[in-house]
Amino acid sequence: xxxxxxxxxxxxxxxxxxxxxxxxxxxxxxxxxxxxxxxxxxxxxxxxxxxxxxxxxxxxxxxxxxxxxxxxxxxxxxxxxxxxxxxxxxxxxxxxxxxxxxxxxxxxxxxxxxxxxxxxxxxxxxxxxxxxxxxxxxxxxxxxxxxxxxxxxxxxxxxxxxxxxxxxxxxxxxxxxxxxxxxxxxxxxxxxxxxxxxxxxxxxxxxxxxxxxxxxxxxxxxxxxxxxxxxxxxxxxxxxxxxxxxxxxxxxxxxxxxxxxxxxxxxxxxxxxxxxxxxxxxxxxxxxxxxx
Amino acid sequence: xxxxxxxxxxxxxxxxxxxxxxxxxxxxxxxxxxxxxxxxxxxxxxxxxxxxxxxxxxxxxxxxxxxxxxxxxxxxxxxxxxxxxxxxxxxxxxxxxxxxxxxxxxxxxxxxxxxxxxxxxxxxxxxxxxxxxxxxxxxxxxxxxxxxxxxxxxxxxxxxxxxxxxxxxxxxxxxxxxxxxxxxxxxxxxxxxxxxxxxxxxxxxxxxxxxxxxxxxxxxxxxxx
Numbered sequence: 001x002x003x004x005x006x007x008x009x010x011x012x013x014x015x016x017x018x019x020x021x022x023x024x025x026x027x028x029x030x031x032x033x034x035x036x037x038x039x040x041x042x043x044x045x046x047x048x049x050x051x052x053x054x055x056x057x058x059x060x061x062x063x064x065x066x067x068x069x070x071x072x073x074x075x076x077x078x079x080x081x082x083x084x085x086x087x088x089x090x091x092x093x094x095x096x097x098x099x100x101x102x103x104x105x106x107x108x109x110x111x112x113x114x115x116x117x118x119x120x121x122x123x124x125x126x127x128x129x130x131x132x133x134x135x136x137x138x139x140x141x142x143x144x145x146x147x148x149x150x151x152x153x154x155x156x157x158x159x160x161x162x163x164x165x166x167x168x169x170x171x172x173x174x175x176x177x178x179x180x181x182x183x184x185x186x187x188x189x190x191x192x193x194x195x196x197x198x199x200x201x202x203x204x205x206x207x208x209x210x211x212x213x214x215x216x217x218x219x220x221x222x223x224x225x226x227x228x229x230x231x232x233x234x235x236x237x238x239x240x241x242x243x244x245x246x247x248x249x250x251x252x253x254x255x256x257x258x259x260x261x262x263x264x265x266x267x268x269x270x271x272x273x274x275x276x277x278x279x280x281x282x283x284x285x286x287x288x289x290x291x292x
Numbered sequence: 293x294x295x296x297x298x299x300x301x302x303x304x305x306x307x308x309x310x311x312x313x314x315x316x317x318x319x320x321x322x323x324x325x326x327x328x329x330x331x332x333x334x335x336x337x338x339x340x341x342x343x344x345x346x347x348x349x350x351x352x353x354x355x356x357x358x359x360x361x362x363x364x365x366x367x368x369x370x371x372x373x374x375x376x377x378x379x380x381x382x383x384x385x386x387x388x389x390x391x392x393x394x395x396x397x398x399x400x401x402x403x404x405x406x407x408x409x410x411x412x413x414x415x416x417x418x419x420x421x422x423x424x425x426x427x428x429x430x431x432x433x434x435x436x437x438x439x440x441x442x443x444x445x446x447x448x449x450x451x452x453x454x455x456x457x458x459x460x461x462x463x464x465x466x467x468x469x470x471x472x473x474x475x476x477x478x479x480x481x482x483x484x485x486x487x488x489x490x491x492x493x494x495x496x497x498x499x500x501x502x503x504x505x506x507x508x509x510x511x512x513x514x515x516x517x
Binding site for chain 1: 363383398
């Protein structure tokens with residue numbers, strides 16, 4: 001067993017050294033492909049985190065025009081509560097709005113000090129069972145007096161998520177194309193390796209080496225190339241996360257960001273994707289070459 | 293040991309290389325296959341190794357029907373067949389020892405077997421002192437002896453030699469023939485394709501003559517023509 005491992009190890013390192021430049025091209029393409037693939041996975045994760053964090057809090061805010069009449073509040077609250085889609089209606093006074101504003105921007109003292117709290121409007125906070133039913137709310141409130149503006153937060157979030165989804169799909173597509181290029185390059189290194197060693201392979205077949213005995217070093221060579229690319233991609237993902245996500249921690253309240261654990265969770269995917277691509281590429285690369 | 297029954301081989305380009313050949317070779321026999329270039333000698337060697345499939349007829353080697361041999365079993369057939377070629381087929385980046393050991397290594401033989409058998413067989417072919425040399429440092433005859441050592445190191449039942457003396461001068465050829473004779477005397481069936489008339493005449497063994505893919509003569513203790 002040890003002897004067999006030693007044999008494969010020697011064959012693989014010889015192969016990698018022989019066509020170093022092509023191996024380098026294969027490794028770097030795999031690296032870029034898997035980096036983009038990892039990015040796409042992390043973006044998905046971020047979007048899911050944001051959806052989970054915000055969906056429970058999505059509200060329709062009905063801002064009331066000053067001065068607020070108690071009857072207006074009761075009238076609107078009554079109308080809204082009759083709707084089946086509405087879960088709850090809370091009245092937020094100007095004082096409460098002011099307190100919430102101060103809490104939200106407690107890190108930005110200058111902003112808090114310069115804003116006159118009386119400028120903040122009172123509002124009705126409407127929670128919906130189903131955020132898609134916003135149209136009902138809009139229809140009921142249409143033409144009612146005392147309303148300044150209606151803001152549907154889910155509209156805004158929908159747009160944000162739509163943009164990130166498009167971005168994610170774009171990154172996935174690019175990574176897919178890169179993975180195909182990586183596969184072609186790996187297939188090429190395998191084929192060049194086979195060609196460089198065709199005499200040796202001919203002798204191996206002649207003396208009765210099994211096909212897998214001949215194939216495995218070349219397959220492993222491709223897998224090693226792609227795993228080196230995967231390792232580089234993983235390191236780079238951590239680097240990106242430290243450089244761009246870490247500074248964001250705590251800047252927006254209640255907004256969760258991907259953590260190191262999320263990056264770690266992506267590792268198996270990259271490794272598996274790299275290995276699968278390498279094996280497929282290897283098998284394609286050595287097809288025809290190894291008929292008995 | 294080897295049996296061909298009405299074997300015909302037609303290549304894809306329509307060339308009929310072997311035409312209705314029936315031959316039986318007993319265990320321990322020494323057989324020359326002679327004939328001009330293109331008469332089908334090499335095709336028969338390729339058929340026996342299952343590098344090519346017969347178009348018609350049946351081939352048995354070491355008790356195996358080659359037509360019924362699944363691809364993954366072909367390597368195991370070849371472990372019973374040693375092969376020697378005109379061009380030696382040695383790896384120039386490996387030493388003499390490693391060239392011979394390679395044949396054992398790639399069929400998964402453990403290191404202690406390689407370390408024991410390789411020097412033994414190299415001693416036998418008279419290359420005990422060149423064991424760490426490289427093929428390029430050896431003469432043609434010595435290279436062919438390395439090749440012969442590699443063919444025999446796994447103790448095959450059959451030795452196929454395709455023009456083994458084709459690149460050698462007459463004196464060196466005689467050395468190689470002595471070794472083939474020795475291999476045959478320890479019980480290995482030897483089939484040698486050649487058009488070296490002097491050798492065939494000197495050895496006086498069974499001669500199968502081919503012409504345009506057909507057997508035109510099968511004579512024991514024969515001469516070239």
